[in-house]
Amino acid sequence: MKVAIVAESFLPQINGVTHSVLRLLEHLRDRGHQAIVLAPATTGRTPRRYAGFRVVSLPSVPVPGYPSVRVAATPQWVLERELAAFAPDVVHVAAPFVIGNSALLVARRLGLPSVAIYQTEIPSYAARYGLPQAEPLLWRWVRTVHQLATLTLAPSRYAREQLTDIGVQRVGIWGRGVDSERFDPRKRDPAFRRRYAPHGERLIGYVGRLASEKQIEDLAVLADLPRTRTVVIGDGPRREQLQRALPRARFLGQLTGEALPRAMASLDLFVHPGELETFCQTIQEAQASGVAPIAPARGGPLDLIDSSRTGWLYEPGDLSQLRARARDLLGDDHKRSRFGADARAAVEHRTWPLMCEQLLTFYAEAISEHRSTRIR
Structure with missing residues (x-):
C-alpha cells in the first residue's frame, strides 16, 4: 500500500499528532508499505526522511500567541503536484484544519480516497484563548473539512458523538497505542x-x-x-x-x-x-x-x-x-x-502495532467505499 500522510505538525515539534504519525510510519516501514509525509516546516530542524520515507516540508507561518506552533501556508498546486507524483492508494490526513483541508480538496480533485484523523477539539479552545464568539464558526469549519474525507476516525466515543452531532457522516473510532515496554x-x-x-x-x-x-x-x-x-x-x-x-x-x-x-x-x-x-x-x-x-x-x-x-x-x-x-x-x-x-x-495489550493494523483495515474500508461511490 502507498500512503500519503498530510499532517498539521511534525518533527521537531512533539505532540499527539506527531507521535501518532511517527508510530504509523514505523509500522508502515516494518510491514513493507510505502509512504510520504507532507507537513509544515517548523522552528528547528525538520528531518528530510523518517523511517526511510521522504518528508516534504511545506512553507508555514507561526500561530499568533503560540509561536512554536506553525500552520502551512502552501498553495494547493504544491500539494497536488506532490500527491499526483506519489500516486498514493490513500491519503491520511492527521488532525485536518488548514493544510488538511487543502489536502482533502486535492485528494477529491485527484480522485483519491482519504482518511481524516480527528484529534484536537480546536473550536472549544476558542473560549480558552478569549474568542468564544468564534466557537460556532469553527465547529462549522470542522464539519466542512471532515465532510470532504471518505472516512473520518475519532479517537474516542465522546469525540465521535461530537462529530456526528454537528453533521459529520462516515465516522469511525480509532484509538491510540501505548508502548508498554517503554512505559513500565x-x-x-x-x-x-x-x-x-x-x-x-x-x-x-x-x-x-x-x-x-x-x-x-x-x-x-x-x-x-x-x-x-x-x-x-x-x-x-x-x-x-x-x-x-x-x-x-x-x-x-x-x-x-x-x-x-x-x-x-x-x-x-x-x-x-x-x-x-x-x-x-x-x-x-x-x-x-x-x-x-x-x-x-x-x-x-x-x-x-x-x-x-x-x-x-x-x-x-x-x-x-x-x-x-x-x-x-x-x-x-x-x-x-x-x-x-x-x-x-x-x-498493556493496546500496542501500537495492533492499533496501526486496525488503521490499515480502515484504509481498506475507505478505498472500498471510494470505489463503490465512483461506480454509483
Whole structure:
C-alpha cells in the first residue's frame, strides 16, 4: 500500500499528532508499505526522511500567541503536484484544519480516497484563548473539512458523538497505542524520588503541554495536601504563568528518551485536569507505568479510565471532587497500588502495532467505499 500522510505538525515539534504519525510510519516501514509525509516546516530542524520515507516540508507561518506552533501556508498546486507524483492508494490526513483541508480538496480533485484523523477539539479552545464568539464558526469549519474525507476516525466515543452531532457522516473510532515496554512500572527510579520527594512524600505529576486548554492551574487545589509534592513535566507558552500560579511545584521541562518513562513510573498519582482532551495519550502512558490517573469525566478519559478501578474520574469543574479523589488514593497505599496494577493490565495489550493494523483495515474500508461511490 502507498500512503500519503498530510499532517498539521511534525518533527521537531512533539505532540499527539506527531507521535501518532511517527508510530504509523514505523509500522508502515516494518510491514513493507510505502509512504510520504507532507507537513509544515517548523522552528528547528525538520528531518528530510523518517523511517526511510521522504518528508516534504511545506512553507508555514507561526500561530499568533503560540509561536512554536506553525500552520502551512502552501498553495494547493504544491500539494497536488506532490500527491499526483506519489500516486498514493490513500491519503491520511492527521488532525485536518488548514493544510488538511487543502489536502482533502486535492485528494477529491485527484480522485483519491482519504482518511481524516480527528484529534484536537480546536473550536472549544476558542473560549480558552478569549474568542468564544468564534466557537460556532469553527465547529462549522470542522464539519466542512471532515465532510470532504471518505472516512473520518475519532479517537474516542465522546469525540465521535461530537462529530456526528454537528453533521459529520462516515465516522469511525480509532484509538491510540501505548508502548508498554517503554512505559513500565519497573522503571520506577529511586534517584528521581530522592531528588523530588526527599522525605518520602507522595509525588503528584502532570505530563503534557503547558497551555491554557490543559487547565494545569487546577492543580493548585492539591498544593496543600500533606506529605505531597507536585511535579510538572512538559513545556509550552504558559510555563512562566504556571510557575507563578503553582509556586510549590517543580517544573522539569520536556523530558525525552528514557527520562520520561522513568519519571512517569516514579509518580504516585497522575493528574490531567484538561477538559478538552479527545483522547489523552499521557493517561495511557501513566496507566502502562502502573500509575493511577485522575481526570475530568469528559472526552477521551471516559474511554480510558474505568472509574474506581483503573483511576478516578471527577465532574468537570468540580475541583473539590478532584481533591477528594486525590486524597482517596494518596491516603491508601494498598488501594493506589491495586488501581495502578489494574490500570496497566487494562492497557498493556493496546500496542501500537495492533492499533496501526486496525488503521490499515480502515484504509481498506475507505478505498472500498471510494470505489463503490465512483461506480454509483
